[in-house]
Amino acid sequence: MAERIRLLLDWKPDAKHALFAEGLGRGAYRAAGIDLELVEPAAKSIEGLELLARGEVELSINYPHNLLLSGAQCPGLLSAGALVQRNPEGLLSLADKPVRVPAHLAGRRVGIGPSPVSQAQFEVFCQANRLDRAGLDIVTVGFDGEEYLLDGRIDALDAVAYAIARTERKGRAVCFVPYALHGIPDSPFLVFAARAQWADQRRELLREFFRVTAEGFTRVSAWGSREWASYAAGIPGRDGGEEQAVWKATRPLIAGSGRLFVQDLSALAGLQKILLARGLLGAAVDLPALFPDRFLPLGIAAGGG
Numbered sequence: 001m002a003e004r005i006r007l008l009l010d011w012k013p014d015a016k017h018a019l020f021a022e023g024l025g026r027g028a029y030r031a032a033g034i035d036l037e038l039v040e041p042a043a044k045s046i047e048g049l050e051l052l053a054r055g056e057v058e059l060s061i062n063y064p065h066n067l068l069l070s071g072a073q074c075p076g077l078l079s080a081g082a083l084v085q086r087n088p089e090g091l092l093s094l095a096d097k098p099v100r101v102p103a104h105l106a107g108r109r110v111g112i113g114p115s116p117v118s119q120a121q122f123e124v125f126c127q128a129n130r131l132d133r134a135g136l137d138i139v140t141v142g143f144d145g146e147e148y149l150l151d152g153r154i155d156a157l158d159a160v161a162y163a164i165a166r167t168e169r170k171g172r173a174v175c176f177v178p179y180a181l182h183g184i185p186d187s188p189f190l191v192f193a194a195r196a197q198w199a200d201q202r203r204e205l206l207r208e209f210f211r212v213t214a215e216g217f218t219r220v221s222a223w224g225s226r227e228w229a230s231y232a233a234g235i236p237g238r239d240g241g242e243e244q245a246v247w248k249a250t251r252p253l254i255a256g257s258g259r260l261f262v263q264d265l266s267a268l269a270g271l272q273k274i275l276l277a278r279g280l281l282g283a284a285v286d287l288p289a290l291f292p293d294r295f296l297p298l299g300i301a302a303g304g305g
Contacts, residue, residue, distance in 0.1 A: 128183025
């Protein structure tokens with residue numbers, strides 16, 4: 001009998017979640033003994049960990065910094081593996097007012113999210129690139145950040161690389177400055193959070209989950225426009241061509257160095273260092289315990305092209 005795994009998504013379904021839809025569509029999870037249920041995301045990512053801690057879901061796609069910061073609030077959690085291995089964050093600007101290198105930010109208006117982690121990361125970026133933060137006009141933005149960029153209220157936006165395709169589909173050419181090339185750790189961006197006790201009791205089940213999801217990665221990598229149109233048709237507000245373009249940008253971030261779901265502890269140590277230095281994290285966390293590799297099958301390579 002298949003065992004239920006409720007997977008709480010990080011966002012409404014998009015290109016990266018096609019991995020799960022593909023496996024569900026061909027019955028691969030059920031054949032592996034998994035009754036996978038995709039759960040719409042919580043309003044805030046930290047709330048996803050609260051749902052996880054209460055046992056309302058078995059896995060939550062979430063941010064590593066949330067796991068690092070929520071030990072007291074949500075004890076007993078860990079990350080079983082990384083969905084997005086590379087840091088996709090950076091500064092997005094329009095090509096007609098380009099920010100091509102950090103120095104181009106001088107005197108510009110920059111939109112940054114309200115998260116203390118986003119603010120801290122941008123401060124470190126400024127320091128690493130010898131930018132006078134006081135000389136920048138910082139605007140706090142939310143989900144309306146892209147709108148601010150498009151209508152000229154800001155000159156650059158703290159964003160992710162796969163936002164490039166969505167902005168370009170609106171007919172605007174863009175520039176992107178990756179943080180990971182300019183002083184910010186190239187650490188995992190999204191991970192599979194789980195309750196440690198549940199995960200250890202179901203180690204083989206989790207390995208099967210990762211095995212089937214890796215198959216989905218290979219198969220989705222071979223999708224053409226027809227498959228993407230079919231996938232997007234079931235998601236309100238999504239377009240097949242746009243999701244295909246987003247996948248092209250997202251795929252290398254998921255693939256990482258070639259082995260799927262790996263959690264780079266040295267890069268995570270860099271992220272932890274930022275949180276400690278900015279006073280967001282009170283004490284260092286045991287990273288190998290919080291981000292172990294014991295749930296990953298051996299030899300899960302990033303197949304497809």
